[in-house]
Amino acid sequence: MSAPSPTNYWLMKSEPEAFSIDDLRAAGRAPWDGVRNYQARKFIRDPMKLGDLALFYHSNASPPGVVGIARVASAARPDPTALDPKHAGFDPASDPQAPRWFLVEMAFVEKLAAPVSLAALKEDPALKGMLVVQKGQRLSVQPVTAAEFARVLALGRGATASATG
DNA sequence: GCCAACGTTGGC
DNA sequence: GCCAACGTTGGC
DSSP states (O other): OOOOSOOOOOEEEEOOTOOHHHHHHHHEEEOOOOOOHHHHHHHHTTTTTTTTTTEEEOOSSSSOOOEEEEOOOOOOOOOOGGOTTSSOOOTTOOOOOOOOOOEEEEEEEEEEEEEEEHHHHHHHHGTTTTTTGSSSSSSEEEEEEEHHHHHHHHHHHTTOOOOOO
């Protein structure tokens, strides 16, 4: 039996002061809660599938960039933090009977030996189509192509900038 | 439906 | 801390 290959690849942003790759590694897996953007919700709720792989991106970091790999470890389900008045992500308009916000659980896969900074992503011609390098793009859950994912992973595992594997 | 005001994101 | 860019809200 070979392991099923992931059907989609993603980039998921988190501020390291809120939840870092080290936090995910320590936890093993964790609910990816707090997504409050309709476009990101659509990705989480619809095309995101168990086993999909994601680039774990540190935003508001020094430097910002891809620091690890995570795997989608659950189906999408309603995000309970949207219904919790004590939670920063509380949405008073959210209806428990018709959940508005969703989460998936993410599992730790790998911390990159050589984090790939946003500047490095921008410098790589092979990655010029990535959403994260586009000006003004702030979507917290983004699709990436298999080729982009493989390229970032190669860079992050220590491949030289001139390697094209 | 338009669009100004506001709040947030996130690089720098 | 600054501020550009974006998304949402709400008056009209």
